Amino acid sequence: MNPHPWTFTLLEIKQRVEQLAQVSFNSVLLNLYRNGSDGVSWHSDDELELAPGQTIASVSFGGTRRFMMKHKTKTEAAKFELKLTHGSVLLMRGETQQHWLHQVPKTKKKVDPRINLTFRVIR
């Protein structure tokens, strides 16, 4: 946790995402996936500093990666996955973080480096 001031480019992307989501974000987390050995395992974005129920907007650049979701308790609930491609925007809204986990699995396939930005509302 070492916050930096907004850059011009990040503010531009934030503005576009805010228009799309109709939400004002006050922070962004940047993840760099250098290759298939980098991933993030099952979790939900439910850190205490995140306002519960708030929208999270996830913007992807570079290599396509799988993004998987599963329900926390209803094992019969459908799991699903998306391919997050260059320039895609994924919105997670409402009670998503309360009930669902997500991950970006590691892969043995050759994948290009990827940057993911998750815009958030922290309190």
Ligand SMILES: O=C(O)CCC(=O)C(=O)O
């Ligand atoms: O890279 C992604 O698409 C997801 C990243 C993520 O889940 C997180 O930063 O909490």
Ligand SMILES: [Mn+2]
């Ligand atoms: Mn997450």
